[in-house]
Amino acid sequence: MVPQRVSLLTLGALRLPELRKFYQLLGWEETEASSDEYAVFKTAGVFLTLFPLEELAKDAGVELQSPIEGFRGVTFAINVNAAEEVDSVMEKVRMAGGKILREPSDAFWGGRTSYFADPENNLWEVAWNPSSVFDERGAMIDF
Known part of the structure; x- marks a missing residue:
């Protein structure tokens, strides 16, 4: 059986220092x-990790075709505890330089x-779902 869990997500970065700075400006702990x-x-x-795109492709054993600039068919989500938090989170994203889509x-x-999109066009949804259930760490366990 394959364990049914996601432990780590890695974003292949074109300009890792700049992308790292964006997530730091969101207030995320490293x-x-x-x-x-x-x-x-x-x-x-x-864990969300950032790794140079070329190195990530090499590590995975795939050939890097060309830097992807548009929609990649993947979004990430930040679910919040209250409807008004969506607005306040997006204001923080705007101040950090995120592109509001x-x-x-x-x-x-x-x-x-x-x-919103981060500086390298990784798409994020910020959402409040009235039926979401979170554990004591803030991980969503049901909706």
């Missing part, structure tokens, strides 16, 4: 392993949502 060559951010249950709005499914 581990001692972080540097401008490999950055590790703590989140609720999953969709301003906060009420969602058809009863929550509130917004989207």
Whole structure:
């Protein structure tokens, strides 16, 4: 059986120091392993790491075609505890230099949502879902 969990997500970075700075400006805590060559951010249950794109491709044993600049078909989500938090989080993202793709709005499914892109066009949703359940660390365990 393959364990049903996600432990670590790695973003291949074109300009790692600049991308690292963006996540620092969001106020995200790093581990001692972080540097401008490999950055590790703590989140609720999953580590987010930044690694040079060319090195990531080499490590995975794949050929790097060309730097991807548009939508990659993947989004990440930050789920928050209250509807008004979507708006305050997006304001912090705006101040850190994130590109707001969709301003906060009420969602058809009863929550509130917004989207932004980091400096290398990785897409993030910030959402409040009224049925979300979080554990004591802030990891979402149900919705």
